[in-house]
Amino acid sequence: MVTSIQEAEPRLATEIALLWPPQGQWTEHDYLSLPDSNQLIELSEGVVFIMPPPGYEHQRIVANFYRLLYGFVMGQNLGEVAFAPLAVRLWPGKIREPDVLFYSHAHADRLGGTISGVPDLVAEVVSPGSRRVDRQEKFVEYAQAGVAEYWLIDPEQKTVVVFGLGEEGAFGLVVQAGVGEVAFSRLLAGFEVETTAVLA
Numbered sequence: 001m002v003t004s005i006q007e008a009e010p011r012l013a014t015e016i017a018l019l020w021p022p023q024g025q026w027t028e029h030d031y032l033s034l035p036d037s038n039q040l041i042e043l044s045e046g047v048v049f050i051m052p053p054p055g056y057e058h059q060r061i062v063a064n065f066y067r068l069l070y071g072f073v074m075g076q077n078l079g080e081v082a083f084a085p086l087a088v089r090l091w092p093g094k095i096r097e098p099d100v101l102f103y104s105h106a107h108a109d110r111l112g113g114t115i116s117g118v119p120d121l122v123a124e125v126v127s128p129g130s131r132r133v134d135r136q137e138k139f140v141e142y143a144q145a146g147v148a149e150y151w152l153i154d155p156e157q158k159t160v161v162v163f164g165l166g167e168e169g170a171f172g173l174v175v176q177a178g179v180g181e182v183a184f185s186r187l188l189a190g191f192e193v194e195t196t197a198v199l200a
Contacts, residue, residue: 023047028093032114040085043095044137051097061125061153062099064198069100069123079104079110079120084163087115090145096134098122099153102188121187123151136138139163144172151185153198160195162186 007054008184021030042053054062062083070081087095090123093113094116102121104110110117122142142150143165150163150171160183163171177183177195180197184192 003108026136028089028095028115031095037120040097041087042097042111043093046093047087053123054127055156056126058127061155064200065123065125065151065153065193066100068193068197069102069191071120072188073076074101076190078102078188079106080108082111082116083148088117088119088163089115090118091143094141094145099125117146118145121149121151122147123153126152126156128156139171143169149174151183155199156193160198 021027026043026046026048028043029050031041031048034041034048042049043190044052046071056084066081066083066189071083073079082101082103082195085096086101087097088101089095098119100123101116101119103116104120107120110119117185126134139150146165146169148165152163153159154160158179159176160181161176162174164174164186166172174186175183179195179199182192182194183198
């Protein structure tokens with residue numbers, strides 16, 4: 001009996017996989033038809049990416065930054081702060097799940113529902129498996145979508161780098177802060193964080 005179950009499992013997995021489109025042909029409808037789960041799942045160019053579960057250090061840094069940003073935004077009554085998992089549509093067919101997001105009151109209507117709209121600020125904590133995507137693909141995508149500010153927090157390099165959206169529609173460097181230095185926002189005047197406080 002054990003042998004027959006083991007033999008049936010690969011065949012069953014293949015049959016289930018055939019219920020979904022092949023990579024490169026996924027639509028938003030397909031994406032939204034996925035069952036609820038706690039996994040981070042992104043859609044880009046018709047390809048579905050199931051992100052590996054974040055480690056403790058990654059989640060600790062996300063929590064540190066979220067706490068600092070949330071405290072500032074709520075204290076100044078500037079808008080809403082959220083964190084992953086939260087699907088964000090950058091444009092039709094391009095869905096990402098940033099680590100931390102800020103929506104100003106002016107764009108509060110973008111937050112909510114099954115998929116939220118483009119945030120004003122996005123922060124990503126770089127992990128070994130996401131380095132290329134965070135520094136290259138998402139760097140370009142967030143700018144194209146009109147995200148006003150992009151924070152890249154890199155535990156390996158021990159840096160917090162802030163990019164601001166320029167008039168030409170591309171990100172320019174606002175500040176690169178290393179250990180013992182302070183990163184600040186151009187979008188949220190007065191918001192600044194010590195790199196050590198984020199990475200601690």
